[in-house]
Amino acid sequence: MLVQICVTLLTTALLVASACYTDSPPEQRWWAAGNVAASVGMVMCNLDGLPPLANAVLGYAVIAFGLGLVLRGLRVYCANTLSWTSIAIITGIALVIAAYYTYVAPSLRARLCFSGFYFALLNWICALAIAQRRSWRVSGIALAGFVLLGGGLFLRGVHMATHGDPADGASSLVIALSALVVPLGQIIIAFGLILMVMWRYAERLRRLSTLDALTGALNRAGLEMQGKRTGLRAQRGGRSLAVIMIDVDYFKVINDTYGHPVGDEVLRHLARLVRLELRPHDLLARFGGEEFVLVLDGVDREAALKVAERLRARIEYEIVEFDNLSVRYTASMGVVCSDQHDYDLIRLISAGDAAMYEAKRAGRNRVIAG
Numbered sequence: 001m002l003v004q005i006c007v008t009l010l011t012t013a014l015l016v017a018s019a020c021y022t023d024s025p026p027e028q029r030w031w032a033a034g035n036v037a038a039s040v041g042m043v044m045c046n047l048d049g050l051p052p053l054a055n056a057v058l059g060y061a062v063i064a065f066g067l068g069l070v071l072r073g074l075r076v077y078c079a080n081t082l083s084w085t086s087i088a089i090i091t092g093i094a095l096v097i098a099a100y101y102t103y104v105a106p107s108l109r110a111r112l113c114f115s116g117f118y119f120a121l122l123n124w125i126c127a128l129a130i131a132q133r134r135s136w137r138v139s140g141i142a143l144a145g146f147v148l149l150g151g152g153l154f155l156r157g158v159h160m161a162t163h164g165d166p167a168d169g170a171s172s173l174v175i176a177l178s179a180l181v182v183p184l185g186q187i188i189i190a191f192g193l194i195l196m197v198m199w200r201y202a203e204r205l206r207r208l209s210t211l212d213a214l215t216g217a218l219n220r221a222g223l224e225m226q227g228k229r230t231g232l233r234a235q236r237g238g239r240s241l242a243v244i245m246i247d248v249d250y251f252k253v254i255n256d257t258y259g260h261p262v263g264d265e266v267l268r269h270l271a272r273l274v275r276l277e278l279r280p281h282d283l284l285a286r287f288g289g290e291e292f293v294l295v296l297d298g299v300d301r302e303a304a305l306k307v308a309e310r311l312r313a314r315i316e317y318e319i320v321e322f323d324n325l326s327v328r329y330t331a332s333m334g335v336v337c338s339d340q341h342d343y344d345l346i347r348l349i350s351a352g353d354a355a356m357y358e359a360k361r362a363g364r365n366r367v368i369a370g
Ligand SMILES: Nc1nc2c(ncn2[C@@H]2O[C@H](COP(=O)(O)OP(=O)(O)OP(=O)(O)O)[C@@H](O)[C@H]2O)c(=O)[nH]1
Pocket: 214, 247, 248, 249, 250, 251, 252, 253, 255, 259, 260, 261, 262, 263, 264, 267, 288, 289, 290, 360, 364
């Protein structure tokens, strides 16, 4: 039991320290708070000299409350929540049953048996909450930890149910196994939860560094990274690769006439429209101020020209509504394909740019093939 208390305090310290970062996500704080509560509860249950109310009743309720908070954190992580009523019910069940076996029908065996099964169940519910997300690579470790910890506690419950006297537990193989599995499960859970948060941070960083904040399209760094991959994939598969450069016409006039927020909305609108035309593996990047790049895998020159013409017509037809203003805009486009050039994305983009500027010179609101 001493080992388990030490491991609980250690994993709690780890989770609390990781949640101290000012911008830590709420789920991380729920996990830390839940572990603090569970640690306090565990110490209360095992501290000699405390009155039975704290030792045998409140201790269990505080552990259950802690597990409720951990479950809430997991639900928040999965873009869900767990109401305070549910947490109160989780806590209340532990409180009532522990009080029953302490005051109404006093039985240490029954109390330990209940706590083993009940806390096992709560840990398996936590595992289930993670499993619903189905991202095993990210949350598989924490899930395994909850299953393991639940298993260890369940074994403890089984032992108490089948062996009358808790005192002869030390000799039991079941108890020895659970003494190993429970702290191991706690350690795995702590590392698993921290790993889940790390993945989130990494994903957030990746998005920040590769996506344009205004339009959600790829930025230059994102285009460089993903464009290279798309080009290589097309080349290896023997498919043609098309690039469409899109530039809003007279964008400066839109900004000067309606203001920058309207200009921003035009850019967002254009990105939304283009995205509607994209297949999952196509790329859209914001190349400069009002210039976008579309990279299409497996699309030849004729098909790319058709896509560009369809887009141009749609842009010309659409109206951007913003702050009681209705704004129309057009775009010029340059289309190039690996059939005429090669698969080098930088060369394709500069050839597409040249074709796009030709479209500008030819009067704008048109598509020209390079
Ligand atoms: N609202 C807004 N404006 C931007 C943004 N980035 C660049 N711009 C503006 O876009 C304008 C681009 O102007 P120009 O390069 O002259 O292009 P244009 O007016 O579209 O002219 P043509 O391309 O020749 O039709 C500049 O006034 C920039 O300040 C942005 O993120 N938001």
